[in-house]
Amino acid sequence: MKVSIKFAGTLACLTNNNKKIVYELDSRSSLHNLLDLVDREFSGFKSAICPEEEVADHINVYVNGDNVRYLGGLDTELKDGDAIHVIPAAAAG
Amino acid sequence: MIVDRAGSHFIFVVPWDHVYRHYNYINYKGRELTNKQYLEYWGKWIVFGTREELEDFAKKLDPFVESKTIPAAKFDRAIIPEFHLRTCVMCVYCDVRQREEVWAILSQVGVEDKAWVFERETMARWLPGGHLLERWIKSKGLSLEEAEKVREGSKEKFRKMFENEQAIFRGIDQ
Numbered sequence: 390m391k392v393s394i395k396f397a398g399t400l401a402c403l404t405n406n407n408k409k410i411v412y413e414l415d416s417r418s419s420l421h422n423l424l425d426l427v428d429r430e431f432s433g434f435k436s437a438i439c440p441e442e443e444v445a446d447h448i449n450v451y452v453n454g455d456n457v458r459y460l461g462g463l464d465t466e467l468k469d470g471d472a473i474h475v476i477p478a479a480a481a482g
Numbered sequence: 483m484i485v486d487r488a489g490s491h492f493i494f495v496v497p498w499d500h501v502y503r504h505y506n507y508i509n510y511k512g513r514e515l516t517n518k519q520y521l522e523y524w525g526k527w528i529v530f531g532t533r534e535e536l537e538d539f540a541k542k543l544d545p546f547v548e549s550k551t552i553p554a555a556k557f558d559r560a561i562i563p564e565f566h567l568r569t570c571v572m573c574v575y576c577d578v579r580q581r582e583e584v585w586a587i588l589s590q591v592g593v594e595d596k597a598w599v600f601e602r603e604t605m606a607r608w609l610p611g612g613h614l615l616e617r618w619i620k621s622k623g624l625s626l627e628e629a630e631k632v633r634e635g636s637k638e639k640f641r642k643m644f645e646n647e648q649a650i651f652r653g654i655d656q
Contacts, residue, residue, distance in 0.1 A: 395595060397530055398567040446613050454527075454585070454596030456603070474595050478613055479565035480528055481599040 390416050390469035392423060397476040400448075403438075404431045414467065420450065421463040423473065438475060439463060447478050483548065484540055491562070495540050495547045495555040507553040508651055510577040517644045520651035525600040526573040527585060529593050533560065536572045542591040543574065552576060552584050565617065573599075610637055 395409045404410065404427065412426050428435035437445075443462060444450050450457045451474040457465045467473075485494040485501060499505030506514050508524060515524060529539060536557040546552040557572035576584045581598060607614040610633035619629045643654070 397595070398569055447617075449597070449599070451597045454598045456598070472596065474597050476528070476530075476597060477565065477567055478607065479562075479617065480530070480567055480569075480571050481597075481604055481607070 390414055390418070390467070392467050392469070392471040392473060394423060394427065394473040394475065397474065398480060400438075400475055400477060403434045416469075418467050419461070419463065420452065420457060420465045420467060420473070423467060424463070448475065449478050449481055450475050484544060486559075491559055492556040493537075493540065493559055495544055495557075497548055497550055497554070500554070506650070506652075507550070507575075508653065509553070510579060514650045515577070516648050517651050518647040521602045521605075521644070523577045523579060524575070524651075525578055525581070525598055525603075526575045527581065527588055527593070528597040528599055529557075529572040529574060529588070530567075530569045530595065531572065533558070533570050536570050539572060539591060539593065543587070546587050552587060565614075605640060608636060609640060610634075 391411055391413055393409060393411045396404055396407070401408045410427070410430075412423060414422060414426070424435050424438065438448050438450070439445060444457065452460060452465055452467065452471055454474075457463070483496065483498050483501060485496055497505055497507060500507050508515050508520060510519075510523065529536065531539065540555065540557060543552055543555055547554060553575050555572060555574045558570040561568060561570055574584060574588060578598070578600070585596065604614075606612055609615065615633065615636055619632055624632065643652075
């Protein structure tokens with residue numbers, strides 16, 4: 390399955406200024422798996438976003454518009470076509 | 483109407499009735515929200531862009547705000563350097579129960595990225611220990627004493643605002 394992940398604001402600097410990337414994942418993959426893939430390509434990304442195996446307080450991650458803190462956190466299951474958006478929490482208000 | 487007041491960081495898109503007739507746009511299907519309901523249901527779609535892009539969105543959303551299909555919106559007049567976003571942000575407000583209806587309009591005017599934020603989340607970040615408040619304190623270089631005053635002030639402000647759960651929510655000074 391294919392999912393897209395976008396990085397807003399200064400977070401794109403973690404991915405060499407790639408603001409949107411599409412990844413191919415196995416079916417039944419989770420956000421965790423996606424972030425691992427991103428980290429494999431851009432070392433240090435995962436530790437910046439979720440340093441202690443949960444989304445850092447200064448970051449919000451959305452799947453199709455919903456904050457993963459209200460879903461399954463890093464275990465949020467993804468499906469084909471999902472749009473993931475990583476934004477600095479400061480943008481939220 | 484688009485309300486652009488000198489001295490305000492934000493530019494607002496609110497119904498004319500709100501400005502001239504005290505219409506409360508914080509409602510769901512015409513019923514004003516209580517403090518409790520506000521915390522449970524009120525939130526916003528976040529939109530990123532340059533000031534010019536957001537102004538363009540604001541003009542497109544204005545008729546929907548005027549017809550009260552979309553309750554209200556606001557956007558940054560300029561980038562806030564303290565938050566390291568390098569972009570301006572627009573908040574398009576509504577009750578979560580009507581958010582997909584509002585999203586359909588946003589999508590129609592060209593917004594692509596979906597990010598929903600409950601107001602209670604934003605408020606938590608402006609309370610002591612909250613990321614936004616602490617970052618703001620740090621950016622101002624406040625002394626320990628001044629910082630503590632700011633924290634206490636924030637806590638007291640929100641405590642007073644939401645003291646009575648059943649009272650109608652009357653907004654936050656911005």
